[in-house]
Amino acid sequence: MFQNGYPADKRFYFICDHEFLKKRGMGHMLPWPWTMGTKQYERAGYIQVGASVAELAGKIGLDPMALEKTVEEHNIHAKSGVDPYFGRGASVFNRMLGDPSVGKVNPNLGPIATGPFVALQIVPATLGTATGLATDTSGRVLNVDAAPIDGLYACGNDATSLMRGLYPGAGITIGPGIVFAYRAVNAITNTGRNSGAEQIR
Ligand SMILES: Cc1cc2nc3c(=O)[nH]c(=O)nc-3n(C[C@H](O)[C@H](O)[C@H](O)COP(=O)(O)OP(=O)(O)OC[C@H]3O[C@@H](n4cnc5c(N)ncnc54)[C@H](O)[C@@H]3O)c2cc1C
Known part of the structure; x- marks a missing residue:
């Protein structure tokens, strides 16, 4: 278009x-x-x-x-x-x-x-995004040195797409969004149990 x-x-x-x-x-x-x-x-x-x-x-x-x-x-x-x-x-x-x-x-x-x-x-509209915050496998946001920023997590459109700008088909936005939300919550609760309160920003 x-x-x-x-x-x-x-x-x-x-x-x-x-x-x-x-x-x-x-x-x-x-x-x-x-x-x-x-x-x-x-x-x-x-x-x-x-x-x-x-x-x-x-x-x-x-x-x-x-x-x-x-x-x-x-x-x-x-x-x-x-x-x-x-x-x-x-x-x-x-x-x-x-x-x-x-x-x-x-x-x-x-x-x-x-x-x-x-x-x-x-009417053209935004469906999803291709780039965003760099994250690791637990949804932890990485800094410029690729080290996790303590207490900061991202998933969905806020995180960089696994596909690096490609759109292979329906599901590639919601799928990873759900998976990394799940993984982030797991990481947060595990961290919470192991090391006391971790602040979520
Ligand atoms: C028409 C359409 C069809 C789509 N079809 C598919 C599909 O078939 N498969 C697929 O995988 N993906 C599909 N997508 C893409 C997918 O829906 C999105 O990429 C996905 O929902 C993004 O999830 P998210 O949680 O990052 O953001 P959102 O789902 O946008 O969630 C963000 C939430 O934050 C809330 N919010 C915003 N600002 C504030 C604020 N200041 N305070 C509090 N809350 C706030 C919003 O109200 C919203 O509920 C489609 C998108 C569209 C528009």
Whole structure:
């Protein structure tokens, strides 16, 4: 999103058709039957819905012909299985997370074909962090000489990620967060038992 130029009005949309929404849900909306209909989300302004791609474009303030062209192009790519713009489905990791039922050619690229069509605005936000305080295996914060600072612990987003800036997939933030919180508490309680009160900052 950022590499392709952040538009001045800061708007990005996830656009899909009704079938997609029913099967997979989208954002706050769960798949059918947990989310039975879209009306309440539409009324709340969470999504915009159009009977046709052109109508949807009108509702989100885009040029209808431009959006129709984009969707048309996307559907050609879905058919060929090649995504020249974003490379969806190019990696094994991508394909493993895909849905084989969308087409044998590329499980990450299904057509946007059956109306009504739905748009959900995408707003970039922070999911996790890659860098933070250096810690040891007990979550103790290290100083510049890599020695533990007495009584100071960190985990989760406050600690440097084990992945050193990579994001292999969901779970890599919460997983280590839980593990190192657990290890830190163990270290704190053990220290407390063995050497009297240790101040936690
Ligand atoms: C939409 C979304 C989806 C995600 N999906 C996944 C996923 O599938 N798997 C995964 O592993 N990770 C996922 N993450 C990332 C993960 O949720 C976070 O990285 C993780 O929760 C960070 O944990 P944390 O304890 O470091 O921080 P937080 O969970 O942010 O906890 C910090 C807490 O401190 C509180 N706080 C802040 N300031 C103060 C203050 N001054 N005084 C007192 N309290 C304060 C906050 O209210 C908050 O409760 C997702 C994140 C988002 C936003």
